[in-house]
Amino acid sequence: MIWQLIVNNVMRRPVRTVVSIIAVGVEVALVILIVGLTSGLLQETAKRIEGIGADIMLQPPSASVFLAFSGAPMPIKIADRLRELKYVQAVAPVLLQFSSSGGVDVIYGIDPKSFREVSGGFVFLEGHDMEGPDDILVDDWAAKAKNVTVGGTFRLLDHDFHVAGIVEHGKGARLFVPIATLQDLSGSRDKASVFFIKNTRPEHTQAVIDEMKPIFPGYEIRPLKDFLSLMSATNLPGLNAFIDSMIALAVAIGFLVILLSMYTTVIERTRDIGILKSIGASKAYIMRALLGESILICVIGVGVGIFISYVARMMFLSSFPTLSILISPDWIVRAAVIALSGGLLGASYPAWLASRKDALESLSYD
Amino acid sequence: MLCGVKICFPSYQISKQSESSGCGNKPFHTSSKRTGSKFTRFAGYGLVRKGNRDYNNPACRSGLTHKESRVEPIVVTENLWKLYHAGKVEVPALRGVNFRVLPGEFVTVMGPSGCGKSSLLYVIGGLAQASRGKVLVDGNDLVTMNDSERTKLRRHKIGFVFQRFNLLPTLDARGNIAIAQHIYGDGFDPHRFEVVTKLLGLTERLRHRPSEMSGGEQQRVAIARAIINEPKIILADEPTGNLDTQNSEIVLSMLRQLNKELGQTIVMITHNPEAAEYSDRAVHMRDGVIVDGIPAD
Numbered sequence: 035m036i037w038q039l040i041v042n043n044v045m046r047r048p049v050r051t052v053v054s055i056i057a058v059g060v061e062v063a064l065v066i067l068i069v070g071l072t073s074g075l076l077q078e079t080a081k082r083i084e085g086i087g088a089d090i091m092l093q094p095p096s097a098s099v100f101l102a103f104s105g106a107p108m109p110i111k112i113a114d115r116l117r118e119l120k121y122v123q124a125v126a127p128v129l130l131q132f133s134s135s136g137g138v139d140v141i142y143g144i145d146p147k148s149f150r151e152v153s154g155g156f157v158f159l160e161g162h163d164m165e166g167p168d169d170i171l172v173d174d175w176a177a178k179a180k181n182v183t184v185g186g187t188f189r190l191l192d193h194d195f196h197v198a199g200i201v202e203h204g205k206g207a208r209l210f211v212p213i214a215t216l217q218d219l220s221g222s223r224d225k226a227s228v229f230f231i232k233n234t235r236p237e238h239t240q241a242v243i244d245e246m247k248p249i250f251p252g253y254e255i256r257p258l259k260d261f262l263s264l265m266s267a268t269n270l271p272g273l274n275a276f277i278d279s280m281i282a283l284a285v286a287i288g289f290l291v292i293l294l295s296m297y298t299t300v301i302e303r304t305r306d307i308g309i310l311k312s313i314g315a316s317k318a319y320i321m322r323a324l325l326g327e328s329i330l331i332c333v334i335g336v337g338v339g340i341f342i343s344y345v346a347r348m349m350f351l352s353s354f355p356t357l358s359i360l361i362s363p364d365w366i367v368r369a370a371v372i373a374l375s376g377g378l379l380g381a382s383y384p385a386w387l388a389s390r391k392d393a394l395e396s397l398s399y400d
Numbered sequence: 401m402l403c404g405v406k407i408c409f410p411s412y413q414i415s416k417q418s419e420s421s422g423c424g425n426k427p428f429h430t431s432s433k434r435t436g437s438k439f440t441r442f443a444g445y446g447l448v449r450k451g452n453r454d455y456n457n458p459a460c461r462s463g464l465t466h467k468e469s470r471v472e473p474i475v476v477t478e479n480l481w482k483l484y485h486a487g488k489v490e491v492p493a494l495r496g497v498n499f500r501v502l503p504g505e506f507v508t509v510m511g512p513s514g515c516g517k518s519s520l521l522y523v524i525g526g527l528a529q530a531s532r533g534k535v536l537v538d539g540n541d542l543v544t545m546n547d548s549e550r551t552k553l554r555r556h557k558i559g560f561v562f563q564r565f566n567l568l569p570t571l572d573a574r575g576n577i578a579i580a581q582h583i584y585g586d587g588f589d590p591h592r593f594e595v596v597t598k599l600l601g602l603t604e605r606l607r608h609r610p611s612e613m614s615g616g617e618q619q620r621v622a623i624a625r626a627i628i629n630e631p632k633i634i635l636a637d638e639p640t641g642n643l644d645t646q647n648s649e650i651v652l653s654m655l656r657q658l659n660k661e662l663g664q665t666i667v668m669i670t671h672n673p674e675a676a677e678y679s680d681r682a683v684h685m686r687d688g689v690i691v692d693g694i695p696a697d
Contacts, residue, residue, distance in 0.1 A: 314555020
């Protein structure tokens with residue numbers, strides 16, 4: 035019976051109800067998309083780095099697991115020292131350069147030969163490998179996003195590159211240029227940001243790491259099989275705070291809208307509250323009726339939010355193919371709980387206010 | 401349409417007890433213009449001869465003789481005061497009201513606007529807290545009760561009928577009646593629901609919302625809601641105040657029928673002397689006190 039009252043009350047003001055549902059939906063979608071975008075990007079990046087096929091990664095001391103944040107402080111000669119180690123089959127020095135012109139990109143400066151030895155080589159969808167200093171390789175997703183064709187010109191870091199080939203995605207970065215060219219462009223002559231090491235057998239990884247540690251004290255030496263687990267928001271400084279802030283903002287939107295909506299509901303329905311009290315409805319009953327309305331709005335809002343999230347993801351991915359948005363069931367549940375909690379919290383004060391209303395005064399309300 | 405279905409209400413049993421208690425409850429035929437031909441009334445319930453009163457006895461001050469007062473009243477107010485606050489000024493609405501209602505009685509409270517009759521009804525119904533004095537409803541002292549306790553009492557023992565019907569606009573007639581059952585806590589009782597709605601001629605209007613019903617129909621829904629949980633008392637605040645003559649007669653006849661056939665105790669406020677004729681006795685109020693208790697006929 036109380037649900038009949040709740041449903042009918044919610045339907046009484048359709049515009050207000052729809053606005054409240056949309057607000058909760060936006061809240062849910064914001065949470066799902068922000069988390070999905072960050073975790074999607076992190077996971078996709080991690081998979082690409084794992085896709086290089088190396089066993090170990092060497093970075094300078096205190097370097098971040100997020101390669102884009104690494105500078106280039108290591109001499110490239112370290113590669114030669116690494117090649118001397120037992121069980122090391124190949125070493126690929128890579129210089130990383132962050133570029134924000136025409137989109138956010140991480141460019142890999144590679145030596146094609148050593149990179150091929152470590153990664154097993156690119157899968158070319160079009161064109162051929164880098165041959166000249168101004169050649170660039172673009173992966174298929176980036177090519178689609180940037181409308182790049184083989185033989186065309188790609189302007190990057192104030193330099194015109196010649197698109198030599200389009201390769202299958204999943205080998206570290208989306209853009210590859212010769213390391214020497216990138217060293218020149220970034221002023222990092224004879225420097226590398228990271229060394230990818232391929233062992234003769236994967237089981238030798240620990241032995242190689244043990245051998246490397248005394249030679250490169252303080253350096254970050256990471257086995258790549260653990261890389262995926264390292265690429266989480268907790269390892270990226272400030273990312274968690276950003277996600278938390280965005281979630282708080284989303285919750286605040288939902289909370290305030292529900293608070294305002296339920297507050298006006300209580301004011302508008304003062305007489306109804308008086309009627310319920312006159313027939314013996316307890317404070318708890320009245321609170322339950324109002325909180326029930328909020329729950330109903332939130333539940334529908336959660337459904338709308340999930341729908342918005344998938345539609346938004348579809349639209350984002352069609353406009354920005356290089357983006358990766360990971361919508362996980364885990365975060366759908368969390369977003370739903372967050373929205374319901376916010377909604378309940380927002381409705382609590384109006385519901386409490388309603389339960390405290392004087393029956394007689396409420397009955398006289400017009 | 402009145403169907404005259406007999407239901408075994410607890411209050412009916414009370415009225416039967418009253419009949420055999422030797423308190424002057426012998427049935428007699430009223431000479432009331434409206435009710436005389438239809439209803440057999442119980443003489444003991446407040447039909448008072450002025451010369452037979454003891455004004456030191458609260459029961460008699462409220463319009464009962466010594467003999468009649470031997471029946472345990474279901475409502476008792478003694479020296480009841482109700483003060484409202486307008487800023488720092490205290491405005492007394494009730495000034496020491498002594499009032500008694502016996503089980504199965506149909507009492508009308510009359511008086512000019514502002515005389516305190518609504519305040520009296522709301523205090524008896526627990527909607528307002530008494531400022532001083534004593535208010536006993538079925539043995540429960542409302543003065544000592546907090547808001548939650550009074551709400552509980554209202555839920556279980558009192559049914560309200562208001563002038564403005566006070567139906568929930570979002571529920572249809574069925575919902576408006578059923579919600580009282582739900583709040584009562586026993587869940588929906590389809591048998592009782594059917595009996596009550598049939599009794600009040602609402603069977604065909606159950607799917608209609610208040611906005612789709614006439615005033616008379618709305619008031620009948622309100623009466624159904626009031627009696628659905630078999631309350632000890634129905635408190636009606638000008639139940640015909642918003643109705644035309646025809647609907648007023650229907651509603652008053654129904655109240656009368658509930659009282660007569662089911663032994664339902666009713667306290668009704670009205671301005672209308674004709675409405676008062678449906679009751680067993682009328683009590684007049686002025687300036688916050690009961691000034692007399694005269695027979696309705």
